[in-house]
Every structure is written in C-alpha cells, then in structure tokens.
Amino acid sequence: MNPLTYEKATSSTDALERHDGDTAKFLGAGTNLVDLMREGIATPTRLIDVTSLAQSIEEQSDGGLRIGAGVSNTAVAEDATVRAQYPALSRAILAGASAQIRNMATVGGNILQRTRCSYFYDVAGSRCNKRTPGEGCDAIGGFNRAHGILGVSDSCIATHPSDMSVALSLYDAVINVESEQGTRSISINDFYVLPGDTPDIENQLNPGELIVSVDLPAPSANRRATYRKVRDRASYAFALVSVAGSLIIEDGLVVDAGISIGGVAPKPWRATEAEAAIVGSPPTEEVFRNAAQIALADATTQPGNVFKPELAQRVIVAVLQDLAGDAQ
Amino acid sequence: MTNIKPNPSSRKSDPNRRQVLAGSAAVVAVSALGLPVGAQTTTTPAASGAFASLGVPHIRRDGAEKARGGAKFAAEYSYPGMVYGALVYSTIARGTITSLEAAEAEAAPGVVLVMTHENAPRLERPEPFYSSPTGMAGSSTPVMQDAEVLWNGQPVAVVLASTQEEADHAATLINVAYEESDAVTSFDVAAESAQTSFYAGRNLLIEEGDAEAALADAEVSVDLSFNTPAHNHNQIEPHAVTVLWQDGILRMHDCSQGVDLSAITIAKVFGISPAEVHLSAEYVGGGFGGKTVWQYHILAAAASQLADRPVRMALTREGVFRICGARAPTRQRVALGSNREGRLTSLIHTGTTMKIENNSMTEPFFEQSEHMYRADNMHLEIRAGTMDMLANTFMRAPGAATGTFTLEVALDELAERLAIDPIELRVRNEPDVNPTTGRKHSQRALIDAYREGARRFGWVPRSGERQGYREGEWQVGTGMAAAYYPYKRFPGGAARITLNGEGGALIETAAADMGMGTTTATAAVASERLGIPYEAIEVRHGDNTLPGALIAAASQQTAAIGASLTAAHEVLLAELVSLVPATSPLHGLPAAELGTAEGALYSLADPQQRIPLVDLVALSESGTVSAEGQGGPISEWTQDWSMHSTGAVFTEVRVNSVTGEIRVPRITAIYDCGKILNSKLAESQFRGGIIMALGMTLMEGASFDERNGRVMNPSFGSYYMPTHLDVPHIDVGWTDIPDPQAPTGARGIGEIGMSGPAAAISNAIYDATGKRARDLPIRLDALM
Ligand SMILES: Cc1cc2nc3c(=O)[nH]c(=O)nc-3n(C[C@H](O)[C@H](O)[C@H](O)COP(=O)(O)OP(=O)(O)OC[C@H]3O[C@@H](n4cnc5c(N)ncnc54)[C@H](O)[C@@H]3O)c2cc1C
Numbered sequence A: 001m002n003p004l005t006y007e008k009a010t011s012s013t014d015a016l017e018r019h020d021g022d023t024a025k026f027l028g029a030g031t032n033l034v035d036l037m038r039e040g041i042a043t044p045t046r047l048i049d050v051t052s053l054a055q056s057i058e059e060q061s062d063g064g065l066r067i068g069a070g071v072s073n074t075a076v077a078e079d080a081t082v083r084a085q086y087p088a089l090s091r092a093i094l095a096g097a098s099a100q101i102r103n104m105a106t107v108g109g110n111i112l113q114r115t116r117c118s119y120f121y122d123v124a125g126s127r128c129n130k131r132t133p134g135e136g137c138d139a140i141g142g143f144n145r146a147h148g149i150l151g152v153s154d155s156c157i158a159t160h161p162s163d164m165s166v167a168l169s170l171y172d173a174v175i176n177v178e179s180e181q182g183t184r185s186i187s188i189n190d191f192y193v194l195p196g197d198t199p200d201i202e203n204q205l206n207p208g209e210l211i212v213s214v215d216l217p218a219p220s221a222n223r224r225a226t227y228r229k230v231r232d233r234a235s236y237a238f239a240l241v242s243v244a245g246s247l248i249i250e251d252g253l254v255v256d257a258g259i260s261i262g263g264v265a266p267k268p269w270r271a272t273e274a275e276a277a278i279v280g281s282p283p284t285e286e287v288f289r290n291a292a293q294i295a296l297a298d299a300t301t302q303p304g305n306v307f308k309p310e311l312a313q314r315v316i317v318a319v320l321q322d323l324a325g326d327a328q
Numbered sequence B: 001m002t003n004i005k006p007n008p009s010s011r012k013s014d015p016n017r018r019q020v021l022a023g024s025a026a027v028v029a030v031s032a033l034g035l036p037v038g039a040q041t042t043t044t045p046a047a048s049g050a051f052a053s054l055g056v057p058h059i060r061r062d063g064a065e066k067a068r069g070g071a072k073f074a075a076e077y078s079y080p081g082m083v084y085g086a087l088v089y090s091t092i093a094r095g096t097i098t099s100l101e102a103a104e105a106e107a108a109p110g111v112v113l114v115m116t117h118e119n120a121p122r123l124e125r126p127e128p129f130y131s132s133p134t135g136m137a138g139s140s141t142p143v144m145q146d147a148e149v150l151w152n153g154q155p156v157a158v159v160l161a162s163t164q165e166e167a168d169h170a171a172t173l174i175n176v177a178y179e180e181s182d183a184v185t186s187f188d189v190a191a192e193s194a195q196t197s198f199y200a201g202r203n204l205l206i207e208e209g210d211a212e213a214a215l216a217d218a219e220v221s222v223d224l225s226f227n228t229p230a231h232n233h234n235q236i237e238p239h240a241v242t243v244l245w246q247d248g249i250l251r252m253h254d255c256s257q258g259v260d261l262s263a264i265t266i267a268k269v270f271g272i273s274p275a276e277v278h279l280s281a282e283y284v285g286g287g288f289g290g291k292t293v294w295q296y297h298i299l300a301a302a303a304s305q306l307a308d309r310p311v312r313m314a315l316t317r318e319g320v321f322r323i324c325g326a327r328a329p330t331r332q333r334v335a336l337g338s339n340r341e342g343r344l345t346s347l348i349h350t351g352t353t354m355k356i357e358n359n360s361m362t363e364p365f366f367e368q369s370e371h372m373y374r375a376d377n378m379h380l381e382i383r384a385g386t387m388d389m390l391a392n393t394f395m396r397a398p399g400a401a402t403g404t405f406t407l408e409v410a411l412d413e414l415a416e417r418l419a420i421d422p423i424e425l426r427v428r429n430e431p432d433v434n435p436t437t438g439r440k441h442s443q444r445a446l447i448d449a450y451r452e453g454a455r456r457f458g459w460v461p462r463s464g465e466r467q468g469y470r471e472g473e474w475q476v477g478t479g480m481a482a483a484y485y486p487y488k489r490f491p492g493g494a495a496r497i498t499l500n501g502e503g504g505a506l507i508e509t510a511a512a513d514m515g516m517g518t519t520t521a522t523a524a525v526a527s528e529r530l531g532i533p534y535e536a537i538e539v540r541h542g543d544n545t546l547p548g549a550l551i552a553a554a555s556q557q558t559a560a561i562g563a564s565l566t567a568a569h570e571v572l573l574a575e576l577v578s579l580v581p582a583t584s585p586l587h588g589l590p591a592a593e594l595g596t597a598e599g600a601l602y603s604l605a606d607p608q609q610r611i612p613l614v615d616l617v618a619l620s621e622s623g624t625v626s627a628e629g630q631g632g633p634i635s636e637w638t639q640d641w642s643m644h645s646t647g648a649v650f651t652e653v654r655v656n657s658v659t660g661e662i663r664v665p666r667i668t669a670i671y672d673c674g675k676i677l678n679s680k681l682a683e684s685q686f687r688g689g690i691i692m693a694l695g696m697t698l699m700e701g702a703s704f705d706e707r708n709g710r711v712m713n714p715s716f717g718s719y720y721m722p723t724h725l726d727v728p729h730i731d732v733g734w735t736d737i738p739d740p741q742a743p744t745g746a747r748g749i750g751e752i753g754m755s756g757p758a759a760a761i762s763n764a765i766y767d768a769t770g771k772r773a774r775d776l777p778i779r780l781d782a783l784m
C-alpha cells in the first residue's frame, strides 16, 4: 500500500474542497477501496472519509424516497419503507456480501464498487485494459465464468458486481451528485457506461464528483417486485446471474413490467425491449419465455460462461412467473 | 442427533464385535480392555472412575486460550529489532531473471534489506519428502540461488523493513525482467509424456490377472472417466515464521506439522547441525498436510542472517497460494466388470496426475481400490506427468479424497445397471481378507457401518430405479458411498514421562497440535497408561528439543504417541522398581510384574499390594522420576495385518430445476476407525473433513491458468469454500471397536472424513436428476 493521509469530511462542501485532484479519493466504508489499495490497483495518497455525510433515509413530498449516500447497506435493507415499497431493493442488498460487510458498506460505495474480474485484481501478473488501457485483456481466453455476455467489448468483458444497483435500476433510481460546479442528477440506467475501447471509464462521474444521495421514484400501486440471485454457493458469493423483476397486472393483462439483470454485463442490464414485449399481454409462461429470449438475444459468450444466457432466461421466466402467481 | 449408547458390557467380549455402535455424542468411560497393553486387564483398577480417560469427551485443552486470543501463533512472537518480510513472486512459469531493479525499494522508507539470488547466502537444496527419512520440504528446488524461475509464483526477492506495511510497499517497487523459456503448463501436454509413477517406495502399478479381458467379457460393466482439479491449502492460519539467530542457534517459531523434521531439513539447507536449530510450533492454525517446509522458512532465515536482525515472515493469503503447494489435479478412469450377481470380475482404476521435476509426490488416488473390494482381476496404475508449477503436496486424505470419489461413483453406476441396491453391491464385494495383499483385517466392521448409516439416514433400498422426487422447483435425491483411509504409523515417535511429587505427570513429546486436539488426546492416553488423573497431566509438545521426531500426518500421530507412551511407561516402571523400599511387599518384583493405576505402583498378581507414586517419587534424589521411550518397531501394518479405516456416507441432495443450484440438506456418516479416544474431538474431526469434502465436491478448485501457469483465484474472495449456509446438519457416528493391532486401539480419524461425501453427493445428484456428475467441482451449469 502507498503512503497516504486520511481525513474526515464534515460536509459535502468540505469534502469537495478537500478533494484536490487525481490522487485524492473519497472513502466510504472502504470494503472495496481498501482492498483495491492493498492490491495496488487504486493508489490514492489522500483519503477523504465521507461516511458521516448524508446518513438519512427521507420520504419525499412526491412520495419517493431519498437515501443518503452514506447510509449503510444494512440500514437500507432494513428500512420499513424500503421493505414495504421497494422489496426488490431490500432483497438485493441482503443477497449480497456478508452481514458484516453490509453493516459497513455505504450506498455510494456500493454503486461505485469495481469489478471482481480476477485478472483485474492481479496487478503483478496479468494484463488488463481496465487497469492499464491498451495492455490487453487476459480474461478473454482465461477464466471467465464470472464475466459478461451483454454490453461487453473486445477490450473488456467484466461485469459490474453490485446486487443493490440491479434493484436500483429496476426502480429507475436517480443518483444525485455534487461537485464544485454544482449538483446534477443522473438516472442509474444512464450512470454506468459500456466499456467499448475505454473500459477504464466505468460511469459518468467526473473526478472529484461526490455522490450525495439516491432517489427512488414514488412506488406504483399494485406493483410486485422481487430479486433472485444465482451463485456458486449458498451465500457470500457474487451473482452468476441475478434478476430484479416487477409486474403490474390489471384485468388479466400486464400493464407494466420491469426486468433488470445482474452478473451479465458491465452495468445492471435493464431489458427494456423484453419489458415492452410483455406489456399488454397476459402473464403466461409463453409470454415470459419470449421476453426472456429477447432480453438475451444479443448475448455473446466465452468458454467459461456459455451457460449464462440460458441461465438468465430461466431465472427471468421463473421470477416473472412467481410475480404473476403472487398477483393471482 | 441420534445417540446410541454403547453397551459397556459387550466391550468385554470380542474386540471385533459387530453389534455395538457408538453415536455422535455417546459419552461412556470405558476400560482399556481389548487394547494391546498387556498387563492392564480386568483385574487392574485402571479402568475405574476418574482414571478412565479414554473415550471421555474432554474439551480441548487449548480451546480457552484460543478463544481468549492468548494462544501465540508463529506470527505473534516478537524480538527487539525485529523486521518484517515481504516477498516478490515471479510472474512467469519458466525462464531466467534478466534484471532485478531494487534501488527504489532499497531507498523506500523503513527498508533494511532487499535479498535476491544475487546476494542471498549460498544454501543447499532442501530435502523433499521421500528423498531421505527426514526430508520435510515440498521440493528440492534451490531457494533463491540462481536466476532460474521454475514456476509462476516463485519468490524472486525478499524485502525486510521496519513494518509490514513498509515491506509490502517496497516489494511493489521492485522491477523484475525475465527471459521466458518454454514451459509445460498444460495438463494435456504433460500427460503425453506421463510415466507410471514411483511413490512412497513402490511403483504405482498393480496388475492381477487380465483386467481388460475380464472387463470385455463381463456380463455387466461400466467404464467411466473423471476429472478433479488442483486444490490449494487454505488453513485458517496462513503460513508464518518468526526467526532469530542467537548464540549460534537458529531459533524459529513456526507453524509446522512436524517440528523435528522441519528443523533437520532447515539445518541441512544452512549446513548446520540440527542441534543448532530450535524450532517450535506450540499452536498451529490448521495443517492438513500443507504446514511443512516451504521456501518462506528458508528465505526468512537467510534474510535474517544477512541483515543480522530477527525476522517475521507472515505470508499473505496470496503468498500461501503462490508458494505452498497442495493437491494435484487428476484425470481418472474407473472401469468395473461384474457378473449378474454383482460380484466384481474386473476392477480397473488408472489415470494421470501431475507433479514437478523436483519432488516425488504423486497423488496416490488408487489406494482405496487396492483395499476396499475383492475383484478377480485388477489393473491399478497411476501415471504422473511433470509440469512447471508450484510443487504439489499432501492435502487431507491424499489420494483417497479424489480416488474414493471416482471409485464410489462407478460402483453406484454399476449397481444401477445391475439393479442391485448400492449397499448390497458393496456388501457382496466385501473382502474377507485384503484383496491385494491377502492379509487378514486387524479389525473391519464396514458392513455394520453401512447398516447403521442406512438406519439412521432412512436409506430407501433401490434396485436400479431412481428414488428421487420433486418438491416445487427442487429435485430431491439420496445417495451413498463408502469412505476409506489407510492406517499408517511413521517411525520416530518418542515421549518422556516425568512424575512429580504432587501426584501429577509431565508428558513431553515433539508432536504437533494443528488444532485437532493432540494435547488433549495425549493427556487422556497418558492418564490411562499411568493411572494418573487426566487433570494432573501436563503435556508439552511442538518443540524439536523435546523427545521424538513425530509428524502429524496421515492420521497417524495419535497412534505414534500411544506407542511412545507405552514404551516410556515400561522404562518408567523400571525406574520405579529401583525406588521400591525393602520393606514393601512389592520389593524384589520385576518391572514386568508391576503396573501403575490409581496413582500407585501395584502388583499385577495382587492388585491390593501397592505403593502410592508420590511416596516413590519422594524417595528419588531429584524429587521427580523421569523416563523416556521410543515408539518401537512398527510391526502392526508392516507384518501380518491389513489395517484400514472405512466408513459409510449418506447424503440427501436438492438440485434446483431452474438454476441447477445444488444444496445438501442432510449427511449421515458412520466410521469404522477402531477405538474413538475422545468423542468430542472425533466428531469435529469427522465433521470438519466432511465439510472440506463438501467444498471439494461443489465449489473448490484452483483456477490454474494453463496459458502461463498462474493461479488466478489466490484469495478467499475467489477460491470458494463452504459458508455456514452451505453446511447442513451432519450426523456422525462410529463403530468404536478397538483395533487390537493399533497401539491405543485407535486407527486415526483426521482424514477419512474427506473421502466418501463427494461420491455420495454425486450419486444423490443422479438420484435427484438422472444426471451423472463425474467432474469436480460439480457446479450448477453441469446440471442445468
Ligand atoms: C468479500 C466480499 C464479498 C462481497 N460480496 C458482494 C455481493 O455478493 N454483492 C454485492 O453487491 N457486493 C458485494 N461486495 C461488495 C460490497 O458491496 C462493496 O464492497 C461495498 O458496497 C462498497 O461500499 P463501501 O462503502 O465500502 O465503499 P468503498 O470501498 O469505501 O468505496 C468504493 C468506491 O466508491 C467511492 N465512493 C464511496 N463513497 C462515495 C461517494 N459518496 N461519492 C463518490 N465516490 C464514493 C470510493 O472512492 C471508491 O472508489 C462484497 C465485498 C467483499 C469484500
């Protein structure tokens, strides 16, 4: 680990002032950043602790919910409103990491956690375009069970590992950020950017920009939602495939559908075409199957993850059938 | 949990009795009857009351210290002026170091020394296992002596600094350039030139009759192939050593499984006498075959010498993956032929595994096939290829862990074809004598284990049809398999008994306690032998200055300690005889006619004639009476007997029909391992082995990148092992029949848990889904 300094910000303005360039980094709970520093992937010389900022979950006048960036993952998952109105979010968080990590980890840090690609982690011995642009990608042709099948490129096939973000994507959450230039709001579905030729650029955040909160739009009546995660052991493992799904069924027809897929892409993969294919139809297995096929139509696989398109389709169908079953 | 209380009275009859089975928590103090300890018979008082220590579930002696954090491990010793070590590992599989830029690291804060092959002291090559009776190293690869790189991960530089953080940071500042040469890092390529292997003193080739012809002629047959991956050791304590050169002695606080052999091996590397190495390992956070001599010991000692500073070298988890070897990958073929009644006419178990040029360690995966079933014709053979990789080594139940998987899956498939219940098929092939050596079994009650396991598990007999059923998305099935592990006892055991004036005794032996409860078991055995209360016995262990050269390996240490204590006890009796006063009725009796029990020396012929030990000790000049004994020749398994532990494992498995996810909600295992010395320790050994096997079956495997020989999952985050949620209730039991040929009646319990579950789970998966899983780990995509 590099020599570095640590300081605690007292307000978002204070945090932004302290962030003085490339070698400074905001620190959430550090459950990802400190690992990355130990591995030599992140090399900040100045850490600005932002965990004490934005610690609240507040209901908004429009019926939505604003979650501070410093709120712990556990506090979000256990919040009564979240559990009642945004159940897929609560379930997604609880499906991730371990209780200890969730107790520490912050909302801002969770959104910004980096990929678990093992070649990305192997600074000494592997090539990685995300770490060192242009160097090559050793995951292609190597171990790529955990890697992506949608939205990936020839230069990077990594996935974004967050469970929470998949649920945020389902709920069309909006990320509020602050910088010395002011504030702006970005939909989570636009927040992450695909790797293309520049896999080192992962999202729309500019250097020094601070996430202050996440807004969840007001819940829709009769919307049922859930989250299902598939992994290589019963707990404490990242998703091979996960699905956040939702349905509103009225008079035997689907009037609203949501599908966001985790573990398959460099971002939570919102399957909008598949959603559109369901809306207006009866909630039948055939309709869901067709939608699942649409969702995975563009999948490209690696030898290690050939099973993922089929797995993802099965989980989509199972999740939607569950929701439809609940609704009837 | 079902408990079956053993009926103490039946213990007095035939030691091979088959009707009595002990349960997980059966707590019964029993006599030493049936044990080969000569003088101690029913007429002695030894078996009664507080003196009956064997079989009592004493809690672990080290437990409280560990829970309190008071137990000191290798990386927790410190000395004035101590510096911390960090290693730089190679990133190529084979080649030559062309340049090593260390100036920046040398100038970094806190750095005391950068050691490379250019300035390292000249050292002998370490002696690996099997190269000499004392070889304890993973390989004979030279340690930082030249520019040659022989595996991806080899240490190429050592940094010493005032803090661990400074050392770690400086290590990242070293730039190494290589010239790569052709490396063999592909199993397939290495397999092409694989040779029938010589391992542990014999060729791994056994042929009886013409197994191929018998297979071709068999009325019913299966011919199957299997793959198992390389594994890495992941002891809870990563390897570490604290080193100090002082007054001509190399002092090492290590985490060794065999302190004496480690000390000798390290002494030879430095060209010093073993007496100049003082190596201790009081607490070891898990060994499993991996806590032997690896490069870090030697590098720490060499750097300490060069810098003239005490050194602590604590490997990171990645470091353990890079430089401490473990289980080699295997490709196995098992073919079975039988007649319609299920009698085996042909048993073929062959395959290929990998080793390195500089070791003689071949994963012996056919051993269970040698000893478990009778077959008219056999062909057993293991070929080993050599790869440019980290030295492979022992890992809990070497050979048997993967070998029982393949054999026992094959038997299940054969049972299905024969339409015979898998237990029945095994019973029909249960040998009367050892199938390959013809020797008599010292004790074997596997059939009882099957029956008891089936009863406790609720096994539904089947004849070829699947019993699996569906519950919602879940397909549920059951499966069973046999477990196997050989009995072993290595030479070199010794112990010293010292009686004190307060009626207690000190036992000293260079044995290792890696967390399995050696001190607890040793105290119990000593209490039984000496007739001194368990609580009054102190045990010192884990130090090469103590008697003996024991190694905690191959589940044999307890037997070795037992034999040593028996020998020391005989010497002790002779010492005590010399102290018996002329006025005593015991005066003039030879040692052979005396025993110790209930804190007294007594006449075997007339147990009422006795002298309290404290009285005798008081008569000694020094106020203590001490005796040392060697474990003696190892006659039991080298001569007339076939000695093996066996068991029966039953599992229920649920496979999700949507995702292929596998869950194991229930396991029952009954073991036949001779006498169980402490039910509490035994239970946790068995359960621990089963959990490790569960991991091997469903998730464990090194991601060895065949392009460059680099292990790509060197961390707990990516090398999966079971979490609590993966581990079900595990019901364990045992036959508890003393083995008359083993020193304490016990055959060892540390490893057998690793064998059996993989096959039982795979067989249950078939029962649930109709799909056969023959490659480990069995993951969801194999079942989708
Ligand atoms: C063993 C293990 C298993 C895990 N398993 C899972 C899993 O199954 N599913 C899952 O979803 N996650 C998993 N995680 C990841 C975990 O969810 C993240 O590590 C955690 O959410 C990160 O939060 P943090 O507060 O610790 O972030 P930090 O590590 O502190 O920060 C992460 C990044 O966010 C930046 N940052 C933090 N806060 C802000 C802010 N307010 N504004 C701008 N930038 C900010 C930091 O600079 C850093 O770049 C696992 C982690 C571990 C270690």
Ligand code: SF4
Pocket: A115, A117, A118, A119, A120, A127, A128, A129, A130, A131, A136, A137, A138, A139, A140, A155, A156, A157, A158, A199
């Ligand atoms: S997949 Fe992406 S993160 Fe992984 S090695 Fe390739 S470029 Fe790096």
